[in-house]
Amino acid sequence: MSTVQNHSKIEKEELNLKDAVFVFASFTLMGIAAITLLIIFDVLTLDQFLSFHNPATFMTMTVTTTIGLILFGILLTIFIPSHYIDNQNKQYQTSSISALLSLFLFGSLFEELLFRGIVQNLLLLYIEESWVGIFITSLLFLALHVQYFKKPLMLFNILLPSLAFGWVYVKTSNILAPIIAHFFLNFVITILFKYRILKLKS
Secondary structure: OHHHHHHHHHHHHHHHHHHHHHHHHHHHHHHHHHHHHHHHOOOOOHHHHEOOOOHHHHHHHHHHHHHHHHHHHHHHHHHOEHHHOOOHHHHHOOOOHHHHHHHHHHHHHHHHHHHHHHHHHHHHOOOOOHHHHHHHHHHHHHHHOHHHOOOHHHHHHHHHHHHHHHHHHHHHOEOHHHHHHHHHHHHHHHHHHHOOOOOOEO
């Protein structure tokens, strides 16, 4: 009986993930369309959005940001008691790798296209100080993650990566940098939980 229930639970979880992937993919396409219009109407330039002028800087910034954020996530999990931390990763532990890859890929694409590609870029057209635009964008990014409002420490866990995504985008002028960092942060931490390499502190 318990095997049937577990199988049913996994099927339901996979279905929910597929729904989430569909939603993220749809919003990603809308984000690409919006950015394309901003470029066509000369609000933004392609070079502001997808610059490859300095590939060494792009690689260095992307790799160091990604590794730094993964280490931050691991340290937070190790040292902070579990009741302060959201256990959202638990619901993904029985999901397939392909489902997780799709979810985090389209989730990262949607969130970075919206917040860094559109919101941050538009703010920086009117705000001279980059850090102010990055911070405002990150506050709006926090507002999207309403599930963490009951656990304030998790807001810091969202704010710091968001600031890092904004910073690496400003430094590289390439939206792929925060997308890559965002994707690997979510995916690696979830995989560490999935295979019990990382556990919440009791």
